[in-house]
Every structure is written in structure tokens, then in C-alpha cells.
Amino acid sequence: MNYREESLKLHYELKGKLETVPRTPITSREELSLAYTPGVAEPCLAIRDNPDLSYQLTRRWNTVAVVTDGTAVLGLGDIGPEAGMPVMEGKCVLFKTFGGVDAIPLCIRSKDTDEIVRTVSLLAGSFGGVNLEDIAAPRCFEIERRLKECCDIPIFHDDQHGTAVVVLAAVRNALKLAGKPITHAKAVINGAGSAGIAIGKLLLEAGIGELILCDKFGAICRGMDCLNPEQELMSRVTNTEMLRGSLGEVIVGADIFIGVSAAGVLKPEMIKSMAEKSIVFAMANPIPEIMPTEAKEAGAFVVGSGRSDFPNQINNLLAFPGIFRGALDARASDINDRMMLAASEAISALITDSELNTEYVIPSPLDPRVHSAVAAAVAEAARKTGVARI
Numbered sequence: 001m002n003y004r005e006e007s008l009k010l011h012y013e014l015k016g017k018l019e020t021v022p023r024t025p026i027t028s029r030e031e032l033s034l035a036y037t038p039g040v041a042e043p044c045l046a047i048r049d050n051p052d053l054s055y056q057l058t059r060r061w062n063t064v065a066v067v068t069d070g071t072a073v074l075g076l077g078d079i080g081p082e083a084g085m086p087v088m089e090g091k092c093v094l095f096k097t098f099g100g101v102d103a104i105p106l107c108i109r110s111k112d113t114d115e116i117v118r119t120v121s122l123l124a125g126s127f128g129g130v131n132l133e134d135i136a137a138p139r140c141f142e143i144e145r146r147l148k149e150c151c152d153i154p155i156f157h158d159d160q161h162g163t164a165v166v167v168l169a170a171v172r173n174a175l176k177l178a179g180k181p182i183t184h185a186k187a188v189i190n191g192a193g194s195a196g197i198a199i200g201k202l203l204l205e206a207g208i209g210e211l212i213l214c215d216k217f218g219a220i221c222r223g224m225d226c227l228n229p230e231q232e233l234m235s236r237v238t239n240t241e242m243l244r245g246s247l248g249e250v251i252v253g254a255d256i257f258i259g260v261s262a263a264g265v266l267k268p269e270m271i272k273s274m275a276e277k278s279i280v281f282a283m284a285n286p287i288p289e290i291m292p293t294e295a296k297e298a299g300a301f302v303v304g305s306g307r308s309d310f311p312n313q314i315n316n317l318l319a320f321p322g323i324f325r326g327a328l329d330a331r332a333s334d335i336n337d338r339m340m341l342a343a344s345e346a347i348s349a350l351i352t353d354s355e356l357n358t359e360y361v362i363p364s365p366l367d368p369r370v371h372s373a374v375a376a377a378v379a380e381a382a383r384k385t386g387v388a389r390i
Contacts, residue, residue, distance in 0.1 A: 017089040018105070023059075052389075055128070055331060063102045064129045064324055066091050067120055069111055071136035072159070072194075075285060081107035084134055091133060091158075098371050099321030101328065103131070113139055117146045124151045128328045129335075131320065132157040137194040138228040154327045154335040160198030162316030163283075165323070165340050166362065167199050167258060168206055169347035170281060170314055173361040174302040176353075178277040180255055186210040186275070188254045190247055190289065191261035192220055197230050199258060202344070204237060205337050211238045212250050216261075219243050219250045248273075255279060259289035266290040268298035277301040283314055302358050311359035318347055318365050322374025330379040330388035339381040346377035 011017075024035050033039050043057040055061040070084035071077075088105030095103035106123070108116055120130060130153065132144055140157055147155040156162075175182055187208055189196045192215040200213055213220040213234055220227065221242050222235045243250050247265065251257060252273045259266060259282040266282055266289040274280075280300040282288035285307070292310040295303045304312030323343050327335050350363045350373060363370055382388040 011086060017086075017093050051125070054125070059102060060126060060128055061331070062100070062328060063104065063127050064095060064131055064328075065106050065120070065123065065127045066095070066103050066131045066133055067106045067108065067116075068132075068134045069108050069116060069136075070134065071111060071139075073134045078136065081109050088133060091131070094317060095131075095321055095324065097321075098317065099325040099375070101321060101324050111139070113142055113146075116143055117150070120147055121150050124153055127153060128331070129154040129156065129324055131324065132159075134159065137197075138230055140194050141197075141230045148334065152333050154324070154332055156320070156323065156327075156335045157194065157198075158316055158320045160194045161202075161335070161340055162319040162323070163195045163260070163314075164198040164202040165319040165344045166314050166316050166347065167281060167283075168202050168341075168344040169318070170304055170312065170362040171203070171256060171258075171279070172206075172344070172348045173351055173356055174279040174304075175255075177356055177358065177361060178255075178279065178301055180277070182209070183207050184209045185255040186212075186253065187256035187258060188212045188214060188247070188251050189258045189260070190214045190265060191259060191284075192231050192234070193260070195260040196258075197234055199260065200234055200238060202337070202340060205341060206344075210240065212243065212254075213238055214247045214250065218246045257281065257289075259283055261289060263287035264289065266295075268294060271295060271298035271300050274300075279303075281305070281312075281314055302361055304362065312362050313365065314362060315365045318363065318370055319343055319374065322346075322371040323378050325371060325375035326378025326380075327382060329375060330382040331390045332379075332382040332387045333389065334387045335378075336381075336385055336387060338385045339378045339387075342377040342381035343374045346373045349373075 026032050047053045066088045068084045070081035073079050073084045073087055085107050092103035092105055095101040108119055144157045189200055192213045200211055220235050221239050221244055248270050251270050253275055255275045256279045261284055263284050278300050279302045280295045281304040282290050283306040288305045292303045292305050304314045350369055
């Protein structure tokens with residue numbers, strides 16, 4: 001199938017992948033009076049006196065905003081908010097299909113951090129959570145941080161944290177299969193943007209032994225003067241040996257390669273220089289850092305990618321519907337590190353020791369068990385960490 005042509009045809013036919021469907025009929029004077037005036041004044045007054053009742057008397061309890069400025073849409077780059085709308089609609093469909101979460105796309109005509117933060121914060125009372133999507137780094141870090149500070153609902157940048165949760169789940173199972181404890185493993189992440197930094201942070205939370213971040217100029221190290229603020233922070237807690245050099249130089253002896261960068265940058269000879277039973281997750285899309293078949297031929301023990309046509313697809317669809325389902329169910333005020341670690345553990349635990357093999361270290365995004373397991377784990381972690389409100 002030519003997915004590009006067929007998708008364009010589908011979008012012309014549908015004229016949008018979302019619609020609003022009423023939950024109450026309006027077929028009589030009585031039904032009109034209950035759903036709207038005069039009866040609707042009563043829930044309005046109840047919420048006026050206790051704003052928390054908005055979670056019980058409106059759909060806010062199950063509604064998420066999917067917010068973008070259109071600056072980093074898929075692999076297309078800065079294409080603008082209107083052009084990002086098909087992706088945001090698609091994300092909303094995934095929220096509903098896999099998590100039962102109502103989601104509304106909000107594509108903002110601004111690249112100004114202050115304007116985006118103010119816009120979203122002013123709308124927060126209409127939603128139970130906010131999913132930031134396809135916002136370019138490094139601005140995405142500040143937007144998320146500031147919204148977390150000023151909003152009392154979960155703010156979650158899926159490009160960062162959804163990816164990190166799924167990568168960690170795959171890393172856990174791959175290391176288990178290789179017989180290597182995470183505390184003794186060395187990982188190299190190629191790509192020091194939003195996804196790479198978030199993956200690095202979650203690996204550190206999980207206790208990774210050694211971690212090196214690379215960008216197109218090579219290893220990131222303390223003292224470099226070309227780093228953005230987030231990279232500078234990461235330089236303080238990674239690359240403890242202060243290695244400098246290209247990806248090919250610092251990957252020697254590594255147990256894990258994680259790619260969130262560009263097609264073709266990982267060469268077979270680099271994999272040959274890695275430790276025994278090496279793990280290669282090359283996730284650039286649509287063409288990975290190295291094709292899975294080539295990585296296997298070069299000696300990689302476990303190989304994963306972002307593609308659905310190869311084993312071990314690392315797809316953040318495994319994470320975000322269940323994470324938001326669990327956060328909404330607990331009426332959480334935040335999605336914190338413990339909740340993300342719990343989500344990752346729930347995903348990896350779905351594969352039993354007897355099922356685990358080199359071509360099955362991560363469940364399929366279409367596995368019906370995934371989202372309920374993630375939701376339950378996230379809600380429990382929210383309650384344990386004190387951010388749940390029910």
C-alpha cells in the first residue's frame with residue numbers, strides 16, 4: 001500500500017478524524033431544560049462554590065488537550081500549527097481508542113514561549129491534563145517546566161517522556177535477556193534533543209551504570225560551551241569519564257545504543273566495537289540509524305526500531321494512553337518520575353520470562369493488555385507519591 005497517497009485520500013474523504021458526539025439527547029422540552037437553561041444553572045452554581053466539582057459535573061475529568069505550535073511535527077520540522085492539525089487529530093484518536101480518553105487538538109499560532117504558556121494555563125480549567133506534542137527543543141523544555149509550575153493538572157510532553165518510558169521498558173527486558181544488570185550497563189544515546197534527554201533522565205532514574213549523550217558533533221561533556229541549558233544540566237550527570245570524540249569513538253565497549261537522531265549514522269563497525277550481547281535501538285523514522293537486518297548482521301544481540309515492519313517496535317503508543325488514563329483516574333495533579341517508572345515497569349512485565357526472546361522484548365502497541373496495565377500502575381504510583389486527589 002502507498003500509505004502517503006491512501007492517507008491523503010482518506011483525509012479528503014473524512015474531512016477530519018474527530019467529531020463531537022452529545023452524551024445526552026435533546027428531543028423534548030424537558031431534556032432541553034435539563035441539559036441547558038434553566039436547569040444547567042444549578043451545576044454552574046455548584047462549581048462556582050466548589051471548582052473541584054467540575055470534575056464530577058462536566059467532562060473535564062476525562063478530557064485532555066493535545067497542544068502544539070507546529071514547530072517539530074513528525075520528521076517534517078516547522079510546518080506550522082494548521083499543518084500539524086492532522087497529526088494532533090490522529091493523536092486524539094489514539095487517546096480515545098486505546099485509553100478511552102477524550103482529547104482535543106489545540107494548535108497555537110505562536111512560537112513565543114510566554115504566549116504558549118499563558119494560552120495553555122488560561123485554558124487549564126477546561127481539561128484534566130495537557131499533552132504537549134511536536135514542539136521544538138529546547139523551547140519545549142521551558143514550556144513544560146513553566147506549565148508544571150503554574151497548572152494544577154498533569155502536563156506531559158509525550159515526545160520526551162512517552163518515548164523514554166517505552167525505551168526503558170525495552171532496555172530492562174533486553175538487559176534481562178542478556179544477563180546484564182542495569183547498574184553495570186553502559187548506554188550511548190545519539191541525539192541530544194527532547195527525546196534523547198528525556199530517555200537519559202529516565203535511564204538515570206532507573207540506575208543505569210554509565211550514560212553518554214551524543215549529538216552531531218560528538219559526545220557531550222562538562223565544560224563544553226556549545227550546549228543549551230538542558231544539555232548542560234545533563235553534562236553534569238553523564239559521561240563521568242569526560243570522554244570526547246565522535247559516536248564511533250565513545251560507543252566502544254557500550255552495552256546499549258539508543259538512537260533518536262538521523263538515518264544511517266550507526267555503522268556496522270561501530271556495533272562490532274560494542275560489548276558482547278549488544279543492544280541496538282535505532283529509532284530514527286522512517287529510516288533508522290541502521291536498518292535492523294544490518295544491525296543483526298553486524299553482531300547486535302537485540303535490535304529494535306520505531307518501525308512496525310520489524311520486531312521490537314519501540315512506539316510511544318505503548319505509554320501515553322495508559323499514562324493519562326491512570327493520571328485521570330487518580331485525578332493526579334502531576335505526572336512524576338515515579339509514575340513514569342511504574343508505567344515502564346508495567347510494560348516490560350507483560351512479557352514473561354518464558355516468552356522473552358531477542359525478537360520480543362517489548363509488547364506490540366496493539367496488545368490489548370498494555371493500556372489497562374499501565375493505567376493501573378500509574379494510578380497506584382500517583383497515590384503513593386501524593387499527587388492523586390481521589
